[in-house]
Amino acid sequence: MALHPVVEQVTNRIIKRSRASRQAYLAHLDAARVKGVQRSVLACTNLAHGFAAFPANDKLKLREAKQPSVAIVSSYNDMLSAHQPFEAYPKVIKDAVREVGAVAQFAGGVPAMCDGVTQGQPGMELSLFSRDTIAMSTAIALSHNMFDASLYLGICDKIVPGLLIGALHFGHIPGIFVPGGPMATGISNKEKAAVRQRYAKGEATREELLEGEAKAYHSAGTCTFYGTANSNQMLMEMMGLHLPGAAFVHPDTPLREALTRAAAQHAVKISQQGGEYMPIGHIVDEKCIVNAIAALHATGGSTNHTLHLVAIARAAGIIIDWNDFDELSKVVPLLTRVYPNGDADVNYFQAAGGPTFVIRELLDAGLVHDDVNTILGRGLRNHCKEPFLDGDKVVWRDLPEQSGDESVLRKHTNPFSDNGGLILVQGNLGRAVMKISAVKKEHHIVEAPALTFDSQEDFMHAYKAGKLNRDFVAVIRFQGPRANGMPELHALTPALANLQDSGYHVAMVTDGRMSGASGKVPAAIHVSPEILAGGPLGLVRDGDIIRVDATQGTLDALVPEDVWAARKMATADLSSSHIGMGRELFDVFRKSVSAAEEGAAHFPLPSPIDTTVPLHEGTDSGEIMPGSDEDFLFRKSK
Incomplete structure (x- = not known):
């Protein structure tokens, strides 16, 4: 092929x-x-x-x-x-x-x-x-x-x-x-997710939750x-x-x-x-x-x-x-x-x-x-x-020619979807990634008022107080690598899933992470640049209409340009995320980390050993560059 x-x-x-x-x-x-x-x-x-x-x-x-x-x-x-x-x-x-x-x-x-x-x-x-x-x-x-x-x-x-x-x-x-x-394999993933959602609603005890988790991770x-x-x-x-x-x-x-x-x-x-x-x-x-x-x-x-x-x-x-x-x-x-x-x-x-x-x-x-x-x-x-x-x-x-179970694994001629379900969204809120392979199509577009939170704990307090029974886009701010090391926000998944199951149109936008367990709720994550690098997520205010559109790949605050331009960047006291549990030892990491799209890393790209001897540029004429992969294969074959 x-x-x-x-x-x-x-x-x-x-x-x-x-x-x-x-x-x-x-x-x-x-x-x-x-x-x-x-x-x-x-x-x-x-x-x-x-x-x-x-x-x-x-x-x-x-x-x-x-x-x-x-x-x-x-x-x-x-x-x-x-x-x-x-x-x-x-x-x-x-x-x-x-x-x-x-x-x-x-x-x-x-x-x-x-x-x-x-x-x-x-x-x-x-x-x-x-x-x-x-x-x-x-x-x-x-x-x-x-x-x-x-x-x-x-x-x-x-x-x-x-x-x-x-x-x-x-x-x-x-x-x-x-x-x-x-x-x-322990208990089914469906059972595990169900007990987590019931616990988030207050319908399961801590003992029931722990028993379910222990049967999953055993x-x-x-x-x-x-x-x-x-x-x-x-x-x-x-x-x-x-x-x-x-x-x-x-x-x-x-x-x-x-x-x-x-x-x-x-x-x-x-x-x-x-x-x-x-x-x-x-x-x-x-x-x-x-x-x-x-x-x-x-x-x-x-x-x-x-x-x-x-x-x-x-x-x-x-x-x-x-x-x-x-x-x-x-x-x-x-x-x-x-x-x-x-x-x-x-x-x-x-x-x-x-x-x-x-x-x-x-x-x-x-x-x-x-x-x-x-x-x-x-x-x-x-x-x-x-x-x-x-x-x-x-x-x-x-390998056998056919999958052993087509409900789990399929040939390329009969896929579950014609795309991988990982997309880039971008707009006046920056650039972010979304994983939509588990998100139903009716949730691929969410347009709703913003509710801003400066931590996942703030979000959960509002959820437990019954303040989130509505359509909204949760903007979880100050979760980028410079702010607090870019933690995963899995703890929000059951709560958001419950709200979505109740018929509300909800989504999340964050400069933090969600990883492979983001699941069925639309989430624009890794928003870059993050707020501490001047990212526009810090300009969002409660009530702004946010449009998260996985079909067009857009991520925007629908705010008049003059209003947007006049706003000042939000601030937050992040000191509680910088001390305790060893976090003070990583201060140098927070200060030197690159943007999410650059890997949230701390190491520079390789640079020439001797700048007085320029590296070969390489041509399309078949020239083999010394030290290159092609040179390695050529020498190896000899």
């Missing part, structure tokens, strides 16, 4: 836009690579420190500086259900790597906070910033320069993006992402709804950074352990010494990023990736924006119905065919690039297989 013209057009635009920063990135990558093992550049005292505590045989291999050393960078903690299984991984990995003559070392741990625990709490205001903290922690783990390949153990919301951003700053090192898998493994954590896993599959089909295999099963062992041994194979060198910086390129955006749309994935993918791309010298997401969403069909876009969870999705089925369908439809590098080499179609056990080894087999 020929590549879809819109996909080709968006890709070419990204390549052109990113040329200078991508070339600078690749120059950094090429300069960091050394001949032989990485630790060969260390002085003797450095190297002795690096292997002092190791067993004799491993120490000998490290000392000889011939065999690769594989770094383990893990987000293990036993409070976070998705990451608790990682406790046993280091031993499994070390044993597997020894079997192929190499060494694995636990390079470092990274923080792993849970948005499910911090939702609606002060700790949530650290959540987004934890992504860049994880990236920096990854860099510290790899900074010892001992490693020839890396295994990244992470799953959840900010953790995988943070690990990948950190990994890309060591882009000369091959890397594989190693997941832990989802917990078994064991080790990733939460089973398709929020940011599981969107991460889909994207790692599409980007070729997982072994095929690894994402949604349950923890503590023989296949899960076999996949972990296989990933560890494959990391050795793609090191320089393994003969199939494939650095992560040459996997994550412009085409890879476009593929990731397409996978996000095809599965109705988390809106958080309109931040995270932007930040990931920038780490590799690639510049994308919300126009790219919007244009691709118009042509990529929705192939899955997984909660909150349907009733099924990721276990049903996996049973129906899972990520590898989606990859194959998008390739067959010409909606993603096949000519990309992955951890398996050249070609994304290598990842259209599913894993099985043959004894204690993993084997991969071709």
Whole structure:
């Protein structure tokens, strides 16, 4: 199937836009690579420190500086259900790597906070910033320069993006992402949502709510709804950074352990010494990023990736924006119905065919690039297989032609929708994203008076006092990254859903986040620029008519221009969001963070190493730029 013209057009635009920063990135990558093992550049005292505590045989291999050393960078903690299984991984990995003559070392741990625990709490205001903290922690783990390949153990919301951003700053090192898998299915998502809405109405007790939540989140493994954590896993599959089909295999099963062992041994194979060198910086390129955006749309994935993918791309010298997401969403069909876009969870999705089925369908439809590098080499179609056990080894087999359940997963010829349901809206209130894949068409346009709130707590007080039984657009202000770290506002979802179910026309507009669980209420989120960056959301007053139009992609306050121009920016006392629960430690993050559309990040784009030697501009005549992806493939083929 020929590549879809819109996909080709968006890709070419990204390549052109990113040329200078991508070339600078690749120059950094090429300069960091050394001949032989990485630790060969260390002085003797450095190297002795690096292997002092190791067993004799491993120490000998490290000392000889011939065999690769594989770094383990893990987000293990036993409070976070998705990451608790990682406790046993280091031993499994070390044993597997020894079997192929190499060494694995636990390079470092990274923080792993849970948005499910911090939702609606002060700790949530650290959540987004934890992504860049994880990236920096990854860099510290790899900074010892001992490693020839890396295994990244992470799953959840900010953790995988943070690990990948950190990994890309060591882009000369091959890397594989190693997941832990989802917990078994608990109560249905419909039951879970129902008890939450009843509790918001005061019709269920706290004990009933807790019992329902405990039945939904009940064991080790990733939460089973398709929020940011599981969107991460889909994207790692599409980007070729997982072994095929690894994402949604349950923890503590023989296949899960076999996949972990296989990933560890494959990391050795793609090191320089393994003969199939494939650095992560040459996997994550412009085409890879476009593929990731397409996978996000095809599965109705988390809106958080309109931040995270932007930040990931920038780490590799690639510049994308919300126009790219919007244009691709118009042509990529929705192939899955997984909660909150349907009733099924990721276990049903996996049973129906899972990520590898989606990859194959998008390739067959010409909606993603096949000519990309992955951890398996050249070609994304290598990842259209599913894993099985043959004894204690993993084997991969071709997928069935048909979905196992068309109510959950469909072929591209029979999609649930002809678009991905993630759109850009813009107007005199700024630019924002909306996820409408679970929003009924009658709610795609909401025009109603504004009610402004400076916190989610203020909103909930008004709701509980019965003041919101009316048509309105809730404008939740001062929730951007500069203001308070851009927390998710999930706690508002049940209340807004109740009001909508009662027949009121409601919507939300905010410079905060909502993520993959935004659900059935129209929400224009990530409004950029935020108020503290001069964004016009600070000019909205109670009673202004706000029009949120997902059909035309507009977001406007219907206020006369002279009145709008005469207004002063709203202010708020944000001190309570800057102190306590460690938030004072992140003051420098709030002051230095970029805009939401730039990834809400803290790291600059790559710049040339030596400005006295200009990078090659590249031409359309077939010239191969030194250090470029094409140069890498050319040299690799030799």
